[in-house]
Amino acid sequence: xxxxxxxxxxxxxxxxxxxxxxxxxxxxxxxxxxxxxxxxxxxxxxxxxxxxxxxxxxxxxxxxxxxxxxxxxxxxxxxxxxxxxxxxxxxxxxxxxxxxxxxxxxxxxxxxxxxxxxxxxxxxxxxxxxxxxxxxxxxxxxxxxxxxxxxxxxxxxxxxxxxxxxxxxxxxxxxxxxxxxxxxxxxxxxxxxxxxxxxxxxxxxxxxxxxxxxxxxxxxxxxxxxxxxxxxxxxxxxxxxxxxxxxxxxxxxxxxxxxxxxxxxxxxxxxxxxxxxxxxxxxx
Numbered sequence: 001x002x003x004x005x006x007x008x009x010x011x012x013x014x015x016x017x018x019x020x021x022x023x024x025x026x027x028x029x030x031x032x033x034x035x036x037x038x039x040x041x042x043x044x045x046x047x048x049x050x051x052x053x054x055x056x057x058x059x060x061x062x063x064x065x066x067x068x069x070x071x072x073x074x075x076x077x078x079x080x081x082x083x084x085x086x087x088x089x090x091x092x093x094x095x096x097x098x099x100x101x102x103x104x105x106x107x108x109x110x111x112x113x114x115x116x117x118x119x120x121x122x123x124x125x126x127x128x129x130x131x132x133x134x135x136x137x138x139x140x141x142x143x144x145x146x147x148x149x150x151x152x153x154x155x156x157x158x159x160x161x162x163x164x165x166x167x168x169x170x171x172x173x174x175x176x177x178x179x180x181x182x183x184x185x186x187x188x189x190x191x192x193x194x195x196x197x198x199x200x201x202x203x204x205x206x207x208x209x210x211x212x213x214x215x216x217x218x219x220x221x222x223x224x225x226x227x228x229x230x231x232x233x234x235x236x237x238x239x240x241x242x243x244x245x246x247x248x249x250x251x252x253x254x255x256x257x258x259x260x261x262x263x264x265x266x267x268x269x270x271x272x273x274x275x276x277x278x279x280x281x282x283x284x
Contacts, residue, residue: 012128016087019124023132024094026117027057029102031180034110035173037165038118039158039181041065041134042091047165058095062088065133083130084137091132111176115183122184123191154185198270199249202226203240203256205263212240214255221252243270 027038027046035050037043045060055063065088069081104110125132131140139153158181166174205211208225215221226239244252249267256263 007129012083012130013086015124015128016083016130017090019121019126019128020087020090020132021094021121022124023118023121024058024091024098025100026114026121028095028098029100030104030110030114030117032057033101034104034107034114034176035169036111036114036177036180037162037169038114038184039161039177040154041068043158043161043181047168056096058092061095061134062092068134068137080130080140083128084133087125087130088133107172107176108179111180112183115180116187118180119184119187120191123188123194126188126192127194149189154181154188158185199244199246200268200270201240201242201244201249201252202266202268203242203263204237204266205240205256205260207260207263208238208240211256211259211263214259215240215242215252219248219251219255221248 023042027042030036031038032046037046041064042057042061044064045057048060048064049055049057069085069088102110102113104113122132122136126136126140131137135154135157138157139148142148142153162174162178162181169177203211212223212225215223221242221244223240223242226241228237228239229235230237242252253265256265
C-alpha cells in the first residue's frame, strides 16, 4: 500500500513542488544576496547571470537543462523526464517570483543557512521519481548503473567548477561558497536517507541459539545465522546477523548482553536496505 502511494502522481508532484520551491527560496533569499555559487547547473546559471547579465538565473537554468533532458528521456525513462521537466519549470518560475531576503549579514551564517535550505530542497526533489534536472540526471544515472552516491557526484562536479572559478571571486566568497556546497551536499544525502537508515548487527556468542530465540520470539526481530570459523581456534561458529533501526537497537543490545555478557556485538550503519519487509527498489 505504502509502495503504491510512493508511485502515485499526487505524492510525486507534492515532493517535487515542495522541494523546488524550497530550493528556489534558499537560492533567492540567501545565495544570490551574498553572490555565492551553489554548484551544479544552478551554480552555472548564477555564474552566467553574473558574467553576462543577459538573463536571470531561472532562465539560464532552463536553457542549460534542455540538452540534459534528452539524456533523461533516452537513458532513464519518460516518467522521469516528465517529472524532472515539471521540477525545472517550478524552480524557474519560483526563482522569478521569489524576491525575499533573509537579511543574514554574516557570510559564514549565510553559507550554512543557504546550504541547509538548498540541500533540503534538492533532497526532497530526489525522493520523488523525478529530479531537479541538470546534474541530478547525471547523478541518478551514475547511481543506477554504478551505485555512485548522488551527493558524491555533486561534490566531484563542484570541485572542477570551483577550481575554474577561483580567479573570478574574492577568497572569502570563494571559501564561503565551498562551505555552502559542502553543507548542501551533506544535507541532501541526509534527506535522501531519511527514514531509510538501518543498523546491521553482527552477534558473536557461544549462546547464539538462545539469543536468536529471544530476538525472534520476544522481540519479533528477524535474524539470520552465518556460518563462520574461528581463525585462532579453528572451531566452527554461528554468527547471528540482524537488521534493525535506531529505536530498537538498544533493546536488542540489552537482550544480547543479558544472555551473554561476553558476547561480541557489532553495529554497522546502512542507508539502503532493499527487499523483503524493508524498502522496495525505486524504479524511475
